[in-house]
Amino acid sequence: MTQCRLCGSEAMASVVDLGATPPCESFLSADQLDQPEPAYPLHLRVCTDCWLAQLPVLITPEETFEEYAYFSSYSTSWVEHARTFVGDAVRQLGLGPAEREAFVVEVASNDGYLLRHLVDRGIRCLGIEPSVNVGAAAREAGVPTLTQFLTPATGTAVREEHGPADLVVANNVYAHIPDVVGFTRGLRALVADDGWVSIEVQHLLTLIEQNQYDTIYHEHFQYYTVASAIRALASGGLALVDVEPLPTHGGSIRLWARPAEAAGEASRRVAEVLDREKAAGLRELSGYTEFSARVAKVRRDLLRFLIEAAERGETVVGYGAPGKGNTLLNHCGIRPDLLPYTVDRNPYKHGRFTPGTRVPVLPPERIAADRPDYVLVLPWNLRAELVEQLSFVHAWGGRLVFPIPELSIVEVKP
Structure with missing residues (x-):
């Protein structure tokens, strides 16, 4: 990517390179599993003139x-x-x-x-x-x-x-x-x-x-x-x-x-948020330089947890199949040997497989039937809602795992 799509500047700097992944919502049907699957670079850059962070246009809306x-x-x-x-x-x-x-x-x-x-x-x-x-x-x-x-x-x-x-x-x-x-x-x-x-x-x-x-x-x-x-x-x-x-x-x-x-004039809150962004260094490169290293730590911590759980003979399954979850699964290289399935409330996704990593998507009832040791919550942004929805895993001593902003293992209460 050589040019900012907003201001036209060629002053583009790398923020984080996540490799190449398939489109995050392109869930696969069973008959697509033996077909080629396209993957596209996922490299975030920021324009150092207007400070719009952006991806190259590789997939059309x-x-x-x-x-x-x-x-x-x-x-x-x-x-x-x-x-x-x-x-x-x-x-x-x-x-x-x-x-x-x-x-x-x-x-x-x-x-x-x-x-x-x-x-x-x-x-x-x-x-x-x-x-x-x-x-x-x-x-x-x-x-x-x-x-x-x-x-x-x-x-x-x-x-x-x-x-x-x-x-x-x-x-x-x-x-x-x-x-x-x-x-x-x-x-x-x-x-x-x-x-x-x-x-x-x-x-x-x-x-x-x-x-x-x-x-x-x-x-x-x-x-x-x-x-x-x-x-x-x-x-x-x-x-x-x-x-x-x-x-x-x-x-x-x-x-x-x-x-x-x-x-008319902008509110005081606009000025306050602009000040917060400036203090965080987001109008200079210093605010972006450490991000890639912190992303790499999230990956290492999650993989270490999954590998060690597998070696102990413990089961980990997923909850949710959001687009963000597919970025995480592909970046970390998490496949069914470490996460045998995930579940989702959306019946459209049932019987399909996550793009790239080919993790099966099943109905939510499967968790109670299988009683896994851990449930990896992929839509971590719904944490409060899902801690309540998944409180039933307490019945067999199951725990929830949140990967973002850092690895967190939660014992839920009934």
């Missing part, structure tokens, strides 16, 4: 998202997060039908996990979702959904048909599009001149501080600080007015933006 294995509604805590957000936004922005006729658009609306709360309130809304299968699930649930990628042309067409949006929501998608400038212009085309845009994205500051390297995968093209997000938003005519730190995905930020002409 069309290849990743037209048929997608991730359904948001299978995470209880994520659905609750969306419900709370909708309630707060309706109240703070005056979006309820009693106040005025509001219109809300969500980009990358998945299976309608968020917009269904607006449907229940009688608020006019529309989802824009590129994945055919999850968009169909949203429509079946009563959530109006357009199967499209967001471009400036899509945004303009939606505005012409439905009117400008009072609120545009873009949760966990701003990192997923390589054309960050075009996507941002699409957001601006959707939103009313006095409207609001809410974007949730993982915070690069937390990713580096907490060793969250497994959230680096091919469908995440960008990794944002507030400083680089301000630059990205400006490329499409939007200005940042507020930022909220969030616990989701191990540490995210909610960016509140408006059309530049209506934005």
Whole structure:
């Protein structure tokens, strides 16, 4: 990668090289196991001019998202997060039908996990979702959904048909599009001149501080600080007015933006987070240089644990089959000899195999049937939710293992 996709600079520096892996959501069916499987370099670099961290575009969004294995509604805590957000936004922005006729658009609306709360309130809304299968699930649930990628042309067409949006929501998608400038212009085309845009994205500051390297995968093209997000938003005519730190995905930020002409001054919280990023060295190379060594330690510690458990005759199985888990499994070289299977609540993944490492994905009930000594939790970002869900392993003395930010073995309570 020789050029920054945001500012065009050729001043690109390496952050961490995770080798080559398959696309993280390309789960294999049984009849694909004897077929070739493509793998692509996974090398994160940062632009030392605008400080946007990024991967080269080796896989197009069309290849990743037209048929997608991730359904948001299978995470209880994520659905609750969306419900709370909708309630707060309706109240703070005056979006309820009693106040005025509001219109809300969500980009990358998945299976309608968020917009269904607006449907229940009688608020006019529309989802824009590129994945055919999850968009169909949203429509079946009563959530109006357009199967499209967001471009400036899509945004303009939606505005012409439905009117400008009072609120545009873009949760966990701003990192997923390589054309960050075009996507941002699409957001601006959707939103009313006095409207609001809410974007949730993982915070690069937390990713580096907490060793969250497994959230680096091919469908995440960008990794944002507030400083680089301000630059990205400006490329499409939007200005940042507020930022909220969030616990989701191990540490995210909610960016509140408006059309530049209506934005006004940014909040004090924006300045505070910018100061934190600067203090962490994320606007100079010193903030990135130690990350690769800490990533290598996570790998060594997890492999050592799995090998020693196997030599003691103890069983370790996985819980969850998230995209981040596949980055971890491939980087560490963990195959069924060390992890015979993982389980997942999403039936779409049952009977399939993890990309690259070929670990079988089974229904969650298999854990209680097999009573393993340890359960390796791959969606570590849902720690509180999953410690409660997996409390039943206490019945036979089983323990939970969390690999990030460092190896942690937890004895659960009934």
